[in-house]
Amino acid sequence: MQRFKNKFALITGGTNGMGYAVAQQFIEEGGSAIITGRSKKTVDRAVENLGEKAFGIVSDAGSMKDLMNLENQVRKYTDTIDLIFANAGYGKFMPIENVGENDFEELFNVLVRGPFFTVQQILPLMKKGSSAIFNTSVATEITMPNFSIYSAAKSAVQSFIKTFATELLERGIRVNGVSPGHIKTNIFNNTGLNKEQIEEAIQNIIPTIPFKRQGEPSEIANTVLFLASEEASYIHGAEIKVDAAISVIR
Template identity: 80%
Template sequence: MQRFKNKTALITGGTNGMGFATAQQFIGEGGRAIITGRSEETVSKALTKLGDQASGIVSDAGNMKDLMNLQQEIRKYAETIDMLFVNAGYGKFFPIEHVDEGHFDELFNVLVKGSFFTVQQLLPLMDKGSSVIFNTSVATEIAMPNFSIYSAAKSAVQSFIKTFAVELTERGIRVNGVSPGHIKTNIFNNTGLNAEQIESAVHDIIPTIPFKRQGEPEEIANTVLFLASEEASYIHGTEIKVDAGISVIR
């Protein structure tokens, strides 16, 4: 399939996990992908794997200077963006009594402020028929201990799907979201947990998932690309759950 021939995607947080898988599949279907990442090393490593149809920008979604420079950086590679996957982010999880202002601000800066201003800055590059897709989370549907700040931040992102959709309708830009469940990514890498603790946490999560396995990044990418394609031309202001049913099956 060549659904995205002559199309360009910007994928924030595209150096690994769901973002990387989306870039890889977008390119595989004829498109060109621009990815962002927080370090030169991770961006370069991802570009080596993605090949000639990929470009990369070192940009931190939690840094306003980087966000304000994003449009200028993207114009070095493309004049228009057909798909914007607002994916950059990570989680840090603490009990209520251990949350401090730094933790609160860090997650809201990356997930909420980063998402909002990424779209704001990229809108001038998006024409009628283009698509914005937010990455939300199953954490907006399921109450989990230690997730209070992460869940609140992702709930704010979830709200952008509706409010951005109503504002961008007249421009012909569709806005949707994908809500991943427990996916094999590096979400725990910034939590301060060591490899053994991460393995233990994942081990405890698996039995709670209806399919008894974590999802693959490619399974999220499939949904993102569907939402960006002509096959989803009548889908707008919607969030699709890709969570093995964990948010509805108890």
């Protein structure tokens, strides 16, 4: 399928995991993808692997300075963005008592401020028929100990799906979200857990998943690309759960 021939996507956090998978599939289907990440090393490596239709911007989704510079950076490659996948992010496991002001700010900056100002800044490049897709999380539905700030931040993003859908209606920009369950990515590397703790956490999680396996990043990418495509032309203000029903069957 070549659903995105001559189209341009901006994917925040595209050096790894779901963002990378979305970039890869978007390019396979004829498009070009601009990915962001925090370091030149990870961005350059991903762009090299994705090939000549990939472009990279070093931009921290939690930095207001970087967010305000994003439009200029994107305009080096294109004047039109057909898909924004607001995806950059990570969580940190912290008991309530251990959460400091800096932790609170850090997570809300990356997970809430980031997607808000990414879409705001790129709006001038978005025409009728384009899409903004937010990446939320199953953590908004199932409670997890030590994950209060992350879950609250992702709930704020759920709210953007609805409010942006309302406000951008007249411009013909469709706004939707994808809510992943437990997906096999590098997400745990940023949580503050060591290698053994990560492996233990994953082994504890798997039996709780109705399909008894983590999802693949490509399974999220399939959904994001569907939402961005013409096939989803009547879908607006929606959030699709891609979680093997973990939010339903408990």
